[in-house]
Amino acid sequence: MSDQHRPPEEPPSPGSRAHALEPGRTGPERTPGAFHEAPEHQTAPIPTFPAPGAGAPAPAFAVPTPTPPRRERRGRRVAELGAVAVLAAMLASGGTVAATTLLDDDSGATTTTTAAGDGSGASTVPVSDAANSAPDWDAVAETVSPSVVAIGVSGNGGEGEGSGVVWDEEGHVVTNAHVVDGAQQVSVTLADGVTYEAEVTGSDTSTDIAVLRLTDPPDELTPVTLGSSDQLTVGDAVMAIGNPLGLDGTVTTGIVSALDRPVATQASSEGQGQLQGQGTTVVTNAVQTSAAINPGNSGGALVDAAGRLIGINSSIASLGSSASSQSGSIGIGFAIPVDQVKLVADQLVESGTAEHAFLGVTPADGEAEVGSGSRTGARVEQVVDGSPAADAGLQEGDVITELDGKAVGGAESLVGLVRAEGVGTSVPVTYVRDGQEQTAQVTLVAADG
Template sequence: MSMATDNTQQIPTAGEYYQQGAPTPPAPPTAPGGSSFQKPPRRERRGFAGTVGVALLAAVLASGGTYAVTQLTDTGAPSTTASASTTTQNQGTSPTVVQGNATAPDWTAVAKAVSPSVVSIDVTTQQGSGAGSGVILDNNGHVLTNNHVVGDATGNGAIAVTLADGRTFEATIVGTDPSTDLAVIKLASAPSDLTPISLGDSTVLKVGDPVMAVGNPLGLSGTVTTGIVSALNRPVSTSEASPSPNGQTSTDTVVTNAIQTSAAINPGNSGGALVNAQGELIGINSSIASLGGSQGSQSGNIGIGFAIPVKEAQSIADQLIKTGQAQHAFLGVSAKDTTVKDGAAQRAGAQIASVSDGTPAAAAGLKTGDVIIAVDGQPIDSSTALVAQIRAMTAGDKATVTLIRDGARQDVQVTLAVKPATAN
């Protein structure tokens, strides 16, 4: 999908990431209406906004923080609130937990199974230092994390990865993908006893499913928090400002069709695991919502966090490991927010402002003025939602675009292409 005007409704904000040793800043003033749009401080500047229903919330990149070594301990005591669970050993990946009672998961068993597959990441550059999280992908030492956790270390920084047992290894960047905020790093001299995480299926998630977040919030490694899937396919838009080789500042737009969760996510959780009750990876924690605050301030969890679904994360990670780069699906339209009459009702949608020649949209017969209201049955209520849905797909995928043209609904079949390097 062309990104030329995909960012029509962006609300850019700016802030500094939380740096190691930095004091806790005072509570900042709120914007009109009681909300403010802000990011946690860190060494680089980034800004973004996430749209949740009719409220505009900042999806604060959950990265950075002071570093402290805190390890989980296994007391061997059974859960007092859950029925007995069993653990199935998998070949080459973390164990799968078989819950005795799906309505009362044994989180002790899940934490024990997953924690060895989640790492703490410390990044040091000339501009400062920060911390985040990551998940072990394979026995070769590949670790999946967020681009905003390690991106600053490209070319001039040092990355240290600490395993759950306290061992620390140097790491290098394999590849980064700013547009999805994902990156893969690799341990130098990776040990032979790594525990890659078991991958789940984010496409079968349901609102209300129990989940656990595992990571390194505020430098507290090995931290686990639990909650539920609060929403699915939640479009979250962020803007990342990063220096370019010519010394200018470039902006990469991150639009995610995110999993929203109530599991507590705080700065430093970025790149960590969101797992289901079986201990399988279903998402990469990436951002949090914040109410109140202003530029340069730091806010913590308010019960609204966002994770990149594992289906998208795995696809990007596989490409980064193979080639160091990732390809993205492309529709070939620019769009803007609108409302349209749908029968006797009004509904929000993404109105096509232009269709680029030679693109999948043009080949499928999409026209300027069409209002897209769904893609593969997933409601589209804004231009950001359209971008998020397309970016969650893969080049070559066939999609059904539901639109309203001249007051009538119709379905159009589109085959997505690879996004050209020159497309915005």
């Protein structure tokens, strides 16, 4: 075994239970990606919606509608509602890619902070009288909408539109890496309809998070208020806000359907961008939601009933290619948890790059007998010499069932959990060896490369 560190959280080999995705396409001229290990349904990054005039094809069953003019102000654009008719074609050709992992390319906390320049925030609740049982969605939409932006990108592959959130008063905006990868020009339109040029401060393809900065930001910006994804429970009421199908300021509501859902998608190659092709696999233990998420929602906000950011919308599940006409929102969308977003975004704001935690194992889906029953987990195929896993005594053949108190359902689940941790964090790792459960304390280090 080489002494060199390599990311232990590599995607499992074929046969893993988790689905494998392709990245969402940014430009309208891209061809649909092939789906891998396609089950009855697939999940894929939310594609950026082709910009007006980009020339996306209309489905055979849809009556062609004239291309609406570009907006001068944000708001409801009745003339653009015709674009909804071509959703199926956008998803099939422009790109929602079905994936086994939960990432999207457009696209209830208790502890809250407001994202500020130093990342410290303030203890405020935007909608103080909100309740999960009876959310005041009017108040939530009015409060959060000024913090959500529409992003326009252009490059060799064409043009597209996505979403983002205002991160601080210095003009930083957080979105998905797949929204801006490969873009040669980036613009950001605020809620007041004013458009600004922007540049990419940093992009982390391994977590699908990117940070932009307005080149000449206005004096007054409204940063989004942060919640804590760690405090979420299944059933919490949520709202998705973004720029689906180019319809900026669109809000949809739903609930948290599941937590820590392992999702894997294909990220674009380093330095080439999704306009050029696909690269490494992105694995996220995502927040699953029933709120409708569509092309263009990538990078947008998922907020709780108090108006606090609890995730960045990144991918959707769609039916297989044989049912491409039904590949729009089917009530299964995924968001990157806000705690992970903050961990990465703050580093990108500070230095333009992000470090990632390293455990030091190569995992595969596994199962271990415990007493008269069995538990699923991540079987250790290899242990890197000198890694945190090796130092903690983990061995080949061990089946990891928990990390930091969270259940490990398989290889991709372990990858997602490790990537959500900070470098230097000490976490308990529970594993099964010879039918006996054991726990080791592991201090994660930074992954090389």
